[in-house]
Amino acid sequence: xxxxxxxxxxxxxxxxxxxxxxxxxxxxxxxxxxxxxxxxxxxxxxxxxxxxxxxxxxxxxxxxxxxxxxxxxxxxxxxxxxxxxxxxxxxxxxxxxxxxxxxxxxxxxxxxxxxxxxxxxxxxxxxxxxxxxxxxxxxxxxxxxxxxxxxxxxxxxxxxxxxxxxxxxxxxxxxxxxxxxxxxxxxxxxxxxxxxxxxxxxxxxxxxxxxxxxxxxxxxxxxxxxxxxxxxxxxxxxxxxxxxxxxxxxxxxxxxxxxxxxxxxxxxxxxxxxxxxxxxxxxxxxxxxxxxxxxxxxxxxxxxxxxxxxxxxxxxxxxxxxxxxxxxxxxxxxxxxxxxxxxxxxxxxxxxxxxxxxxxxxxxxxxxxxxxxxxxxxxxxxxxxxxxxxxxxxxxxxxxxxxxxxxxxxxxxxxxxxxxxxxxxxxxxxxxxxxxxxxxxxxxxxxxxxxxxxxxxxxxxxxxxxxxxxxxxxxxxxxxxxxxxxxx
Amino acid sequence: xxxxxxxxxxxxxxxxxxxxxxxxxxxxxxxxxxxxxxxxxxxxxxxxxxxxxxxxxxxxxxxxxxxxxxxxxxxxxxxxxxxxxxxxxxxxxxxxxxxxxxxxxxxxxxxxxxxxxxxxxxxxxxxxxxxxxxxxxxxxxxxxxxxxxxxxxxxxxxxxxxxxxxxxxxxxxxxxxxxxxxxxxxxxxxxxxxxxxxxxxxxxxxxxxxxxxxxxxxxxxxxxxxxxxxxxxxxxxxxxxxxxxxxxxxxxxxxxxxxxxxxxxxxxxxxxxxxxxxxxxxxxxxxxxxxxxxxxxxxxxxxxxxxxxxxxxxxxxxxxxxxxxxxxxxxxxxxxxxxxxxxxxxxxxxxxxxxxxxxxxxxxxxxxxxxxxxxxxxxxxxxxxxxxxxxxxxxxxxxxxxxxxxxxxxxxxxxxxxxxxxxxxxxxxxxxxxxxxxxxxxxxxxxxxxxxxxxxxxxxxxxxxxxxxxxxxxxxxxxxxxxxx
Numbered sequence: 001x002x003x004x005x006x007x008x009x010x011x012x013x014x015x016x017x018x019x020x021x022x023x024x025x026x027x028x029x030x031x032x033x034x035x036x037x038x039x040x041x042x043x044x045x046x047x048x049x050x051x052x053x054x055x056x057x058x059x060x061x062x063x064x065x066x067x068x069x070x071x072x073x074x075x076x077x078x079x080x081x082x083x084x085x086x087x088x089x090x091x092x093x094x095x096x097x098x099x100x101x102x103x104x105x106x107x108x109x110x111x112x113x114x115x116x117x118x119x120x121x122x123x124x125x126x127x128x129x130x131x132x133x134x135x136x137x138x139x140x141x142x143x144x145x146x147x148x149x150x151x152x153x154x155x156x157x158x159x160x161x162x163x164x165x166x167x168x169x170x171x172x173x174x175x176x177x178x179x180x181x182x183x184x185x186x187x188x189x190x191x192x193x194x195x196x197x198x199x200x201x202x203x204x205x206x207x208x209x210x211x212x213x214x215x216x217x218x219x220x221x222x223x224x225x226x227x228x229x230x231x232x233x234x235x236x237x238x239x240x241x242x243x244x245x246x247x248x249x250x251x252x253x254x255x256x257x258x259x260x261x262x263x264x265x266x267x268x269x270x271x272x273x274x275x276x277x278x279x280x281x282x283x284x285x286x287x288x289x290x291x292x293x294x295x296x297x298x299x300x301x302x303x304x305x306x307x308x309x310x311x312x313x314x315x316x317x318x319x320x321x322x323x324x325x326x327x328x329x330x331x332x333x334x335x336x337x338x339x340x341x342x343x344x345x346x347x348x349x350x351x352x353x354x355x356x357x358x359x360x361x362x363x364x365x366x367x368x369x370x371x372x373x374x375x376x377x378x379x380x381x382x383x384x385x386x387x388x389x390x391x392x393x394x395x396x397x398x399x400x401x402x403x404x405x406x407x408x409x410x411x412x413x414x415x416x417x418x419x420x421x422x423x424x425x426x427x428x429x430x431x432x433x434x435x436x437x438x439x440x441x442x443x444x445x446x447x448x449x450x451x452x453x454x455x456x457x458x459x460x461x462x463x464x465x466x467x468x469x470x471x472x473x474x475x476x477x478x479x480x481x482x483x484x485x486x487x488x
Numbered sequence: 489x490x491x492x493x494x495x496x497x498x499x500x501x502x503x504x505x506x507x508x509x510x511x512x513x514x515x516x517x518x519x520x521x522x523x524x525x526x527x528x529x530x531x532x533x534x535x536x537x538x539x540x541x542x543x544x545x546x547x548x549x550x551x552x553x554x555x556x557x558x559x560x561x562x563x564x565x566x567x568x569x570x571x572x573x574x575x576x577x578x579x580x581x582x583x584x585x586x587x588x589x590x591x592x593x594x595x596x597x598x599x600x601x602x603x604x605x606x607x608x609x610x611x612x613x614x615x616x617x618x619x620x621x622x623x624x625x626x627x628x629x630x631x632x633x634x635x636x637x638x639x640x641x642x643x644x645x646x647x648x649x650x651x652x653x654x655x656x657x658x659x660x661x662x663x664x665x666x667x668x669x670x671x672x673x674x675x676x677x678x679x680x681x682x683x684x685x686x687x688x689x690x691x692x693x694x695x696x697x698x699x700x701x702x703x704x705x706x707x708x709x710x711x712x713x714x715x716x717x718x719x720x721x722x723x724x725x726x727x728x729x730x731x732x733x734x735x736x737x738x739x740x741x742x743x744x745x746x747x748x749x750x751x752x753x754x755x756x757x758x759x760x761x762x763x764x765x766x767x768x769x770x771x772x773x774x775x776x777x778x779x780x781x782x783x784x785x786x787x788x789x790x791x792x793x794x795x796x797x798x799x800x801x802x803x804x805x806x807x808x809x810x811x812x813x814x815x816x817x818x819x820x821x822x823x824x825x826x827x828x829x830x831x832x833x834x835x836x837x838x839x840x841x842x843x844x845x846x847x848x849x850x851x852x853x854x855x856x857x858x859x860x861x862x863x864x865x866x867x868x869x870x871x872x873x874x875x876x877x878x879x880x881x882x883x884x885x886x887x888x889x890x891x892x893x894x895x896x897x898x899x900x901x902x903x904x905x906x907x908x909x910x911x912x913x914x915x916x917x918x919x920x921x922x923x924x925x926x927x928x929x930x931x932x933x934x935x936x937x938x939x940x941x942x943x944x945x946x947x948x949x950x951x952x953x954x955x956x957x958x959x960x961x962x963x964x965x966x967x968x969x970x971x972x973x
Binding site: 082083089091096099101102103105200201202203204205208209235236237238239315316318319321322323324325327328329337338342362365366367370374 | 530533534535536537538539540541542569571573575578579580581628630632757759761762763766767768769
């Protein structure tokens with residue numbers, strides 16, 4: 001018999017509904033997995049076993065009463081950037097140590113409403129700024145496929161926890177690739193929805209015009225189940241889309257015949273690891289074999305994505321992070337006077353990368369520099385967005401690698417922020433364009449590390465995106481591979 | 489004439505009196521009365537993860553003000569973040585408007601002391617959120633109250649068109665009245681619901697451009713504003729004339745000691761790092777919507793004044809006095825609604841009631857809270873106009889109404905104050921007076937015209953002032969004429 005932790009969400013729901021297992025058993029199995037592995041992997045900042053078991057008991061009770069909910073009794077974990085009522089939420093920053101939110105993020109509340117069991121809060125780069133989770137103020141998270149390598153970031157805890165079977169799915173957030181990159185590095189399925197498809201209320205902001213919460217799971221079908229619950233308009237988020245939410249599970253027809261998929265020539269960049277390129281080319285062949293029509297396209301402003309991102313995101317961050325002063329919540333450091341308290345609290349509370357980005361953004365918004373930096377970046381961003389709009393007039397989806405490389409080693413890029421920033425070069429334009437993207441496993445590269453295939457869909461095109469990714473998974477086995485560490 | 493001309497612009501912050509705050513459902517409370525930090529929610533405390541949602545009613549109030557100030561309403565407006573660190577600003581930035589304000593290019597017409605009309609330009613009006621309030625409690629400690637944080641605020645910026653403290657006062661009173669007429673702000677400056685800041689510089693007759701200006705804050709009343717502006721004009725002129733210069737500064741007005749305090753010198757331009765608020769969409773102002781709000785605007789002071797003049801036949805001066813305070817204008821209209829004659833009612837309010845208010849120290853804005861109701865005043869006006877009591881008795885009745893709150897009819901009946909107009913009764917009394925004062929009559933007949941008044945006084949005295957003066961005059965004249973012939 002399959003171990004409980006190996007079940008996908010769809011499989012577990014079947015067994016729960018059939019009465020073969022209980023949510024308490026399922027939840028306990030995951031808590032056991034956390035107990036066994038997390039002292040090594042370090043994916044969790046906070047584990048909430050009592051809360052989880054209580055929620056599992058309630059889920060079992062509701063199910064016994066015949067009550068149906070889409071995720072009833074399914075144990076999930078949440079990136080520590082999403083507010084959870086009554087459960088410490090730190091953004092992996094010292095400055096928020098001890099902060100317990102008074103409310104749930106809307107996407108978390110919707111998962112609770114759907115019956116989720118919450119296992120705990122997951123590690124990340126501090127304030128979601130980073131690509132390796134090495135910027136966590138607390139500890140590094142290790143990649144379950146190779147403990148010497150990073151899980152990617154910023155949702156590295158989410159990627160590692162799902163890959164190591166410590167939760168059935170996790171929420172991540174993606175501002176420039178922070179869901180898809182760890183998805184790729186950890187060999188799981190990772191969906192960044194279109195901007196505005198999922199409410200940002202309760203998501204502690206980094207780059208407000210880019211931030212997006214999304215599911216990280218082991219299959220596309222599971223991702224569709226989570227998105228179904230999370231998506232939709234929220235009156236508390238004025239940037240959330242009012243458009244109706246399609247039936248994502250129904251969209252998983254397995255049929256992609258006639259689908260037109262574009263390969264952007266700009267996405268096969270110099271310096272890409274050859275194993276990555278060849279695995280992605282093979283995956284594209286597979287899509288063609290499944291009936292998709294593959295065409296070459298151009299997204300001409302791709303090369304500007306990185307500089308535009310580092311101006312827009314840091315500018316927004318410089319204002320978003322101004323509220324952390326230790327006065328109303330979080331961890332203050334008492335100084336001699338008010339200004340000294342500000343300086344000490346923020347000086348000691350923020351890590352280097354956060355400070356670097358606050359300074360970049362502050363500079364970019366300063367009088368005399370605004371037009372050259374933030375203003376110009378906004379203009380070029382419009383061009384990047386137009387690239388996607390034009391491309392999606394001729395193709396249904398775009399296909400590319402998620403990252404030019406497989407997971408790198410811990411410490412390898414720490415000394416060189418620019419090199420680290422390059423890890424996101426293939427994911428960032430998607431955020432700038434407000435479109436949706438998914439990373440699914442498509443092979444193994446250097447060091448037997450997973451490689452991610454990125455599919456990109458138009459704004460609010462998650463149904464088509466999921467359909468293609470699901471068809472690919474139905475025809476391949478890559479997503480079923482487990483890290484050696486978790487194999488029995 | 490002085491060689492110096494003051495150049496003044498006013499910046500006004502007006503809270504919009506909505507039930508909830510600018511960007512959340514948190515209730516708005518009286519920030520002076522309410523216990524600190526009782527009207528707060530995660531958003532107004534700047535909790536992480538919270539997002540603003542625009543209060544539609546606050547936007548509509550702002551639009552009403554923009555329209556009332558004769559502004560152009562651009563097709564869209566946009567919120568922006570204004571960044572600075574201070575504990576009263578829970579997010580570290582204020583959501584305001586910068587590049588694309590709600591309203592631009594308006595004006596207010598004010599009436600100068602000589603009766604001339606002067607137009608003061610309005611540069612812009614934009615929506616923003618109020619900050620919290622800091623209280624310094626000594627020992628280097630301060631307390632912060634976030635009840636006010638997030639209250640909708642409209643900032644109204646005038647052109648530097650104002651040339652004296654008197655003009656500033658007229659502008660301030662007019663603007664305040666407009667806000668009150670619109671029902672969006674009750675104009676209480678002591679509570680900071682309405683706040684004025686004055687930008688002041690002076691210009692020498694030989695100057696080609698503006699000189700350095702200073703900004704005066706902490707003006708808790710219009711009277712303070714006038715005093716502070718006069719003080720600052722004099723200070724600047726004195727500095728220049730002694731060969732010194734004026735440095736750009738933020739000043740505070742110390743009302744108790746009647747002087748300016750320099751709060752801080754501005755070494756360089758403030759750096760607020762404005763950028764468009766990514767959490768909020770651009771606000772489009774559809775022309776049909778703007779028009780529908782324009783149609784709903786209540787009658788504003790200028791229109792009301794014109795109507796009082798054209799329809800009711802009041803003088804410009806009387807009409808202006810009546811509309812200056814919304815409460816008085818409404819009271820006047822209530823008196824008319826209760827059947828009083830327009831000109832008589834205007835007279836009674838502007839002369840008799842106001843002098844009573846001055847004597848008793850009553851604020852005109854509280855006209856509806858005094859013992860003299862509009863209905864009772866209307867009754868008094870009618871009693872005098874119909875001749876039931878005379879004008880002098882009316883004044884006495886008014887002060888009795890103030891003391892008792894009773895209706896004038898009840899007072900007249902109780903006190904037996906009804907006017908005597910019966911010619912037979914008055915004639916009999918005139919006969920007595922003429923008989924008793926034969927000497928006076930003879931002197932009058934001999935040419936001492938002014939003694940007629942003394943005779944009238946004696947007749948009136950016999951009636952304790954209640955006799956109809958016209959009748960007394962006529963009968964006395966007739967009876968003396970009889971003697972002559």
